[in-house]
Amino acid sequence: MVAIKAHEAERTLARLDPAWRLILIYGPDTGLVSERASALARASVDDPEDAFQLVRMDGDGVAADPLKLVDEANTIGLFGGRRAIRVSPTSKPLLAAVEPLLAAPSQDALVIVEAGDLQRSNPLRTACEKARTALAVPCYGDAARDLGTIIDEMVRAAGKSIDRNAREHLASLLGGDRQTSRREIEKLLLYVGADPAVLSEHIEAIVGDTAQREQAMLVDAVFAGKLPVIDLAQAKLSSEGLDPGVMLGAVLRQALALLKARQSVDSGRGVRDVVATMRLPYPRIATTEAALNTWSSAKLNEAVGLLGNAILATRQNADMGRAIATRALWTLARLGRAGMNQRD
Numbered sequence: 001m002v003a004i005k006a007h008e009a010e011r012t013l014a015r016l017d018p019a020w021r022l023i024l025i026y027g028p029d030t031g032l033v034s035e036r037a038s039a040l041a042r043a044s045v046d047d048p049e050d051a052f053q054l055v056r057m058d059g060d061g062v063a064a065d066p067l068k069l070v071d072e073a074n075t076i077g078l079f080g081g082r083r084a085i086r087v088s089p090t091s092k093p094l095l096a097a098v099e100p101l102l103a104a105p106s107q108d109a110l111v112i113v114e115a116g117d118l119q120r121s122n123p124l125r126t127a128c129e130k131a132r133t134a135l136a137v138p139c140y141g142d143a144a145r146d147l148g149t150i151i152d153e154m155v156r157a158a159g160k161s162i163d164r165n166a167r168e169h170l171a172s173l174l175g176g177d178r179q180t181s182r183r184e185i186e187k188l189l190l191y192v193g194a195d196p197a198v199l200s201e202h203i204e205a206i207v208g209d210t211a212q213r214e215q216a217m218l219v220d221a222v223f224a225g226k227l228p229v230i231d232l233a234q235a236k237l238s239s240e241g242l243d244p245g246v247m248l249g250a251v252l253r254q255a256l257a258l259l260k261a262r263q264s265v266d267s268g269r270g271v272r273d274v275v276a277t278m279r280l281p282y283p284r285i286a287t288t289e290a291a292l293n294t295w296s297s298a299k300l301n302e303a304v305g306l307l308g309n310a311i312l313a314t315r316q317n318a319d320m321g322r323a324i325a326t327r328a329l330w331t332l333a334r335l336g337r338a339g340m341n342q343r344d
Contacts, residue, residue, distance in 0.1 A: 031179025059090025
């Protein structure tokens with residue numbers, strides 16, 4: 001059985017066992033899936049620009065005609081040399097195309113299959129994890145350490161520097177998707193221009209939005225039962241002119257997201273696995289995991305109803321909007337605290 005943990009992926013891909021002839025790269029971080037598949041494919045051939053050495057196949061086409069992949073994998077190159085086949089993601093089942101190659105691996109080509117977020121029971125994932133000739137590589141959102149490495153590499157490649165505090169600040173604003181993070185860093189570097197160093201002022205000006213961060217702080221404080229933080233965040237957002245109904249709407253969206261996630265946990269999935277699919281900025285991962293451990297489906301359903309009524313009330317009585325929002329947020333925070341006490 002060849003199944004590895006997410007944190008082992010980079011090291012394992014750098015030193016592939018020659019016995020592994022089919023590599024399944026999957027996970028909710030589509031950017032990281034694509035990046036790893038591309039790097040592995042290019043490293044597995046002598047000339048990545050040679051279409052005979054590096055063959056790209058459409059996942060939908062392979063699913064429609066499973067024998068296409070088997071035929072391509074068993075084709076012998078006219079000029080010899082190493083070959084790789086890269087299969088793009090598809091929502092259609094690929095097990096029929098992959099099973100023959102697990103039973104009789106190609107000796108001429110390395111087959112790389114990209115996929116989305118596959119649950120543990122997914123037939124394709126299960127088959128690759130059980131096969132001795134295949135490797136299943138999970139790709140989840142970047143942790144702070146990974147983001148720090150990406151930031152350092154891109155800043156250095158641009159001929160600039162960044163100190164530790166600015167790096168940590170930037171990492172806290174980036175999400176879990178590798179490609180999205182890279183685009184944000186590229187945008188930042190363009191903004192920095194001829195300046196020799198990336199500073200916190202540059203980051204504040206171009207990455208993320210302060211109001212959004214304060215709104216996220218309010219949302220997380222509600223589900224963590226942190227009353228003083230709720231008051232502070234609500235006061236800041238109100239001073240910036242944010243409508244109380246909009247504040248409550250942000251909390252409602254989180255309640256619905258948590259309810260969906262909690263239902264997945266109730267069906268048997270691990271909290272960390274579920275949160276990894278939510279593509280949250282790194283600082284919010286721990287708070288969301290804590291909320292899922294605290295809030296039951298019943299309490300989240302109660303929260304959704306309470307918030308819906310409060311939003312309606314703010315629309316019907318705009319003058320009392322802030323008072324209505326405050327009462328609703330405090331009520332939810334107390335629900336969260338009650339959940340913590342029950343858990344303890």
